[in-house]
Amino acid sequence: MSAGAAEKPARKPDTRRVLIDAAARVFLERGFARATTKEIARAAGVAEGTIYRHFDDKYALFHEVFLAVAGDTAQELARFPERAGRGTVRENLERLLQLLIGMIEHTTSLTASIWADPEMARRFEVYIRERMPMGLQGGPVAVAAAYLRAEQECGRIRDDVDALEAAAVVVSLPFASGMQRVLHQHLPGPGDFPAPGAAALEILARGLEPGGGERPGDA
């Protein structure tokens, strides 16, 4: 961030960062419960005890990993509502779907570890509330709802549907698809979700376009 001080040009090992990266890899391929501190330490090339110089416990390490992984896409997502009124609605929806899929693909493996363990979930909730960027506190649905509301004000999508509920429809698609792509295929639950393509976009866009008040499907 600052110029000068070129005496140690990116030289310190930055053990903390090394540990987070290593832990991210291990959590990814083993899951939180099966990831051992020994394996993480080995992956980071440090001694086991070193972990505890930088993090209070295994949970704290996990939280840092989560923030590191989710951080980048989260920033872009938080600014998404500013797009309302620019470009076409269809283009924006498409970009939103992409963005969400990206974020979900990165975090789902970690998130699953949280879901799978109520005890962990409790700790995580407390921890994250204080550190999650404000714009994302409501989660992707809130972000999407904010965008849709803004478009409703522009008159570019129907205003007779609840923006929050509509946002849920929009977000659920990449959410389901993203999870499926990351998580081990052929598992029960969602089944084989294709990534949202032209057809999905078409359905969403048609369903959200203004005008055409008659109820369909009542034939």
Next chain:
Amino acid sequence: MSAGAAEKPARKPDTRRVLIDAAARVFLERGFARATTKEIARAAGVAEGTIYRHFDDKYALFHEVFLAVAGDTAQELARFPERAGRGTVRENLERLLQLLIGMIEHTTSLTASIWADPEMARRFEVYIRERMPMGLQGGPVAVAAAYLRAEQECGRIRDDVDALEAAAVVVSLPFASGMQRVLHQHLPGPGDFPAPGAAALEILARGLEPGGGERPGDA
């Protein structure tokens, strides 16, 4: 020893069933990884060793719990495509959403344990492939796609969208919402999904209705 049917209304304890029920509770509130055989045995009111008279190991017990929990709704879901052409499309979609939410609410806590642990996922995949009812092998998306294709043949929904992709849109909604409702709230990931209500249904139905070829959202 004696003939007659209703003479033993006080059924034998059926330890196996007792164990499955107890395990379902424990897996639900602790997650697979944190659920101990000791706790499951205590919850079932049997000795720890008894578990192993009925199940090969903790994994096998989990699998049985999953089948028991998923079984009921799974049956109804498998028969869903028969509804095509009957009632209104909107009614059918509504019922489908309900059905999926119910199933997902029941199984998600268990499914999360699978997702969170690649090792577990591998075992589960093998195990389930042989015991999952055939009609559900492709998962809910396949079921929904079958239904939509049948409606396309009836001419009750547009036939210029891919049924599979459309099915993904339909299923992802209750999937995301159902997970959210079950999983510990305020967690990262989906954010606050409202359950699919009138607005969601409206969007889906409008997006799927036949006719109206012009592209929306390009204003």
Next chain:
Amino acid sequence: MSAGAAEKPARKPDTRRVLIDAAARVFLERGFARATTKEIARAAGVAEGTIYRHFDDKYALFHEVFLAVAGDTAQELARFPERAGRGTVRENLERLLQLLIGMIEHTTSLTASIWADPEMARRFEVYIRERMPMGLQGGPVAVAAAYLRAEQECGRIRDDVDALEAAAVVVSLPFASGMQRVLHQHLPGPGDFPAPGAAALEILARGLEPGGGERPGDA
């Protein structure tokens, strides 16, 4: 032993005998410590609980197996000293070696289980003392010593060596060889003992023959 009573011509299943045979097989291939009552019951084709109708515990079953296995050769061995003065000494020694090897081959696997477990040894000692045929109480060495003493009185072997010690020399040979043949090869301990052949017999016979007082090996 008695004639008549042909109504049930060897018909009762004789569960006890079946169990002993099955247990013999299992103890042989698993060793006492690793042999489970479940496996024995399965091998015998009976329920696990049935074992305890016939034997007090796993130890008692083992003891019965041992007696059943050792019984046959033991009888013949007990009568061996009667041979003194008949045939040639060399022939008798050869027969003795054969006899011992046979017995040892049958019992060594079982005996090893006793040796390996001091607790078991204690129980076994008590149990066996009361049921071992009297002629064998001193073990094979005593039997061999009795034979050699008798031959000394016949003047057919030197009488300036202690019969007991000489017996030890004679018995140790098939003992070592027999163990080796049965026990898993290439293990530490004895190394590869060839079965006692012509050369071994030659050494023993020469070493025991009367006359030739000069000390060898002092060259």
Next chain:
Amino acid sequence: MSAGAAEKPARKPDTRRVLIDAAARVFLERGFARATTKEIARAAGVAEGTIYRHFDDKYALFHEVFLAVAGDTAQELARFPERAGRGTVRENLERLLQLLIGMIEHTTSLTASIWADPEMARRFEVYIRERMPMGLQGGPVAVAAAYLRAEQECGRIRDDVDALEAAAVVVSLPFASGMQRVLHQHLPGPGDFPAPGAAALEILARGLEPGGGERPGDA
């Protein structure tokens, strides 16, 4: 930190060695199967988990105990063939018997645990093959055979007997006696072997001395 050798006479605890010694004691008095890791840890004055910092598992610990116990005498035994031609044959044989008895007395309790358990035997075989000192690979019989062959070339023992077979005769004596002395007395099997004394040596030496071709025992 500092130069000089004898500055730290108070050696570090050397947990590994402490564990091996403690385990040797426990294996000796309980046998491998009954020796628990808990008891070994208590005997060593360390926590149970510490065992696994030093050894892969209970088997590996056993192997190390075996090597530690067998190691010393094994070294001397491996060099024994060099004695050929020096001293008298009788003296050498006597020393060989002593050496073997010593080694066997030390290792037999452990060896019994191997014999008693085929599964254990398999593991041990693999493990030991890579770590047993080369000179002892063939076991004591091979060593003794090497010595006898060398003496045959010196003309100090008869060359019309097979050295390997003669070696088996020589080794079997201390083998049987050594086992007997260690193993719990009055057990079936060898019976009461006296330790090889003057008489045994006499028989062996006379049986091996050169010259005297007539067949004895044919009277």
Next chain:
DNA sequence: GATGAATGAGTATTCATTCAT
């Protein structure tokens, strides 16, 4: 800061034995 040996509570699983039927 870094190390890595030591810790010890915790875990799934086994297995000889019992006992109601």
Next chain:
DNA sequence: TATGAATGAATACTCATTCAT
């Protein structure tokens, strides 16, 4: 006699965490 479900103490091994160096 036979059964086999139930038992529960026992076991080897794991792993997050601590702390002296």
